Amino acid sequence: MCICVNCRHINECKTYIFIEKQHKNINLKDKNIIFIPKNTLIQINIHKKINYTVIDWDLIECLSFVEKPGSWLN
Template identity: 40%
Template sequence: MCICLNCNRVDNCLIVFFVEQKHKEKGTIIKKASFFPQSPILLCINLFSKKNSYSFEWDVNECLSYQEEAGAWLLSCSKILKSSSYLSFDLLF
């Protein structure tokens, strides 16, 4: 799991923007990528599917700029919060 989900800087980090591009999820979290973190370590997992195709899972494993804020990605994704009452409930606890 990517540690960026619980980082205070998730909404403007260039590495999160890079990971989103690799996952083909453009514009879901990042509004303005202006922060470049110190020493991020990315983990790339190669997955082989039953359809004889490869896919890659990209995650940030470590980062010196990490500042913990639980659920920070939920606050950055207002569309997700509006469409799911479960996520809104989970954020409160």
Template identity: 40%
Template sequence: MCICINCLYINNCSAYSIVQRQHYAPTSKQLNLYMLFTPRAPIINVNIKHNSRVLNVDWDIVECLSFIDNPGSWME
């Protein structure tokens, strides 16, 4: 599970923006590309599952030195 959903920086983090694009998820807010936050040392876990001709790829940020706990910040 991506730790970003409980991070203070979710709405302007460049690493999370990359993960969102990999999931083809539309952004709920327009990200200002000039104001993106660059996190320190994010670790992105990529899980690849192959099942009956279907390839599923799941991207999650599992560790980040910039993480600041702020539960529910993704809803703001």
């Protein structure tokens, strides 16, 4: 699971915006990228199905993480 959901920087983080673009999230036009995190580690999970492949992107480590539960709700 992506640690971004409980990070204070989620709404302006360059790495989070990148991950959301990989998930094909189309509601990114109003995002203001002003924060560049330090030392991030992204995990990519590939799930193969019979007719298709699902790729899941998760940020699992970030030295800039500052916990603020529910930050993604805003």
